[in-house]
Amino acid sequence: xxxxxxxxxxxxxxxxxxxxxxxxxxxxxxxxxxxxxxxxxxxxxxxxxxxxxxxxxxxxxxxxxxxxxxxxxxxxxxxxxxxxxxxxxxxxxxxxxxxxxxxxxxxxxxxxxxxxxxxxxxxxxxxxxxxxxxxxxxxxxxxxxxxxxxxxxxxxxxxxxxxxxxxxxxxxxxxxxxxxxxxxxxxxxxxxxxxxxxxxxxxxxxxxxxxxxxxxxxxxxxxxxx
Amino acid sequence: xxxxxxxxxxxxxxxxxxxxxxxxxxxxxxxxxxxxxxxxxxxxxxxxxxxxxxxxxxxxxxxxxxxxxxxxxxxxxxxxxxxxxxxxxxxxxxxxxxxxxxxxxxxxxxxxxxxxxxxxxxxxxxxxxxxxxxxxxxxxxxxxxxxxxxxxxxxxxxxxxxxxxxxxxxxxxxxxxxxxxxxxxxxxxxxxxxxxxxxxxxxxxxxxxxxxxxxxxxxxxxxxxx
Numbered sequence: 001x002x003x004x005x006x007x008x009x010x011x012x013x014x015x016x017x018x019x020x021x022x023x024x025x026x027x028x029x030x031x032x033x034x035x036x037x038x039x040x041x042x043x044x045x046x047x048x049x050x051x052x053x054x055x056x057x058x059x060x061x062x063x064x065x066x067x068x069x070x071x072x073x074x075x076x077x078x079x080x081x082x083x084x085x086x087x088x089x090x091x092x093x094x095x096x097x098x099x100x101x102x103x104x105x106x107x108x109x110x111x112x113x114x115x116x117x118x119x120x121x122x123x124x125x126x127x128x129x130x131x132x133x134x135x136x137x138x139x140x141x142x143x144x145x146x147x148x149x150x151x152x153x154x155x156x157x158x159x160x161x162x163x164x165x166x167x168x169x170x171x172x173x174x175x176x177x178x179x180x181x182x183x184x185x186x187x188x189x190x191x192x193x194x195x196x197x198x199x200x201x202x203x204x205x206x207x208x209x210x211x212x213x214x215x216x217x218x219x220x221x222x223x224x225x226x
Numbered sequence: 227x228x229x230x231x232x233x234x235x236x237x238x239x240x241x242x243x244x245x246x247x248x249x250x251x252x253x254x255x256x257x258x259x260x261x262x263x264x265x266x267x268x269x270x271x272x273x274x275x276x277x278x279x280x281x282x283x284x285x286x287x288x289x290x291x292x293x294x295x296x297x298x299x300x301x302x303x304x305x306x307x308x309x310x311x312x313x314x315x316x317x318x319x320x321x322x323x324x325x326x327x328x329x330x331x332x333x334x335x336x337x338x339x340x341x342x343x344x345x346x347x348x349x350x351x352x353x354x355x356x357x358x359x360x361x362x363x364x365x366x367x368x369x370x371x372x373x374x375x376x377x378x379x380x381x382x383x384x385x386x387x388x389x390x391x392x393x394x395x396x397x398x399x400x401x402x403x404x405x406x407x408x409x410x411x412x413x414x415x416x417x418x419x420x421x422x423x424x425x426x427x428x429x430x431x432x433x434x435x436x437x438x439x440x441x442x443x444x445x446x447x448x449x450x451x452x
Contacts, residue, residue: 043337046319048283050276053314057274057283059321059341088279093272095285097424102445106364106375107382111269115285138332149332149415156333178432189375190439192431194448198323201421206404209416219328222420 028173035172038114039064039094043141047071048091049083062092063140064167069118070125070137071163080163084122090165092118099195103179104186110179112193116172118165125162133162144218200224254399261398264340265290265320269367273297274317275309288318289366290393295344296351296363297389306389310348316391318344325422329405330415336405338419342398344391351388359388370444426450 029035039062048057056079063070069092071080083090099112125133134157135146179191200223203215215225255261265288274283282305289296295318297306309316325338351359360383361372405417426449429441441451 044321044323044339046272046274046283046321048272048274048281048317048319050279050281053276054345055274055276055281055283055315055317057272057281057317057319057343059272059319059339061337089281091274091281091283093274093283093285095270095272097270100368100448102368102371102429102442102448104375105382106360106372106378107386109364109368109371111287111367113270113285117283119280134332138335141337142326142328142335145328145335146332149330150412152332156331160333178430181432181434186376187434190431190435190442190445192429192435192445194429194445195427196424197427198422199425201423203328203418203420204404205416205418206407208407208413209418213416216328216416219416219418219420222326222328 027175028171030170030172032170034174035116035118035167035170036064038096038116038172039069039118040140042094042096044094045069045071046093047080048093049079049088051079051082057093061137061141062094063137065133065136065164068120068164068166070133071122071165072134072137072160078161080122081124081161084124084163087121089119090122090163092120092165097196098176099193101175101179101193102191103181104189104191105182108180108182110175112175112177112195114172114174116170118167118170120165120168122163122165125164127157130157130160130162133164134160137162142218142222144221145216148216148218253401254397256396256398258396260400261342261344261393261396262290264322264342264398265295265344266366268320268322270320271295271297272319273306274319275305275314277305277308283319287363287367288320289363291359291362291390294346294390294392296359297348297391298360298363298386304387306348307350307387310350310389313347315345316348316389318346318391323422324402325419327401327405327419328417329407330411330413330417331408334406334408334411336401338401338403338421340398340400342396344393344396346391346394348389348391351390353383356383356386356388359390360386363388368444368448370447371442374442374444 045062095115101110103109203223271288273286321341327336329335429449
């Protein structure tokens, strides 16, 4: 089963019709616009740093802001803040599972996915830019919400740290489309793809929201009403 | 915004009603049964290793098999295989985004999620167990599919490597429920949660599947028909 989204090994694979199809199906790209579109479609990254021989990896909310990725960390907490202090590279990994690929053999069964890893040395966003960075992260998670709420307070801004990871290097890989075919596949076996997608459900109001209160535009949009 | 799924910092937070609620809302657990249930509900892990000062992190399909996590790697490729050869710890990170938490301030806005990181030194599954391990991974991704297909061939088994990461240490964290509330929140602002879930769409047959061919049971189940 080819469920591994690792960047292609440097060893060339033997060429065969089956290999050709696989190469078309799961391909690496260095298209920066494709990277940006993918990053902007997702909300959670797995952020990794090497501390000695031990890897640390933590899921975090993120937002791309031009040529950098903003990450939200709590004051005083955090491997990512330590990485910034020590000028260590962070790896920011994002993946979306788009489908389960039912081939005619287990060997060719697979997943459709988009994945990207961005590498960069993080910097702490300076205090005078922290408010704008927090709003930028919120706008990605909840577009339009910031305008519906009071502004961030000074103490709230002081209680958070935003890290910016410059997009210095990246690797992106996508598999899409039908299963790979092999010449000796049994044609009587069904083959194809079961697509997967993330969908929003109906908003659940907090207990103190009056029954029948209208949804704000940002919530309606997040729930797919708009 | 509290979108950071990092394990709780060791520094105690000041106690306040708001803090109490947050502690209830986003909590760490060492419940192994909860870990197993969560791992068994997801399909993709971000697997990290430290190579020198550079972190490597790659999304991979996985399957929990008792007290270990099986990872699928290609022959000759792979940081994970190198980690096994060097007896280095792998970190296996899994996260599910369950909802967007619309609080009455950006500061208390958040995500609902489940996340876990498992640490262990990987081993390559011995050749005589590789077929069973490949089937176990397939059964997690596509329950029932293996019985619908021919068995793995010797050359297919030889062309893959399965890694087993023993569940030696883990950290799990869950945030669920409504937004945190602060005493000075504006009660006229709507607050609540927009739930998110992964759903399967209608199966897309390969081009050579006859029109109207019945879906195998495994595909119907994956598509939520059963």
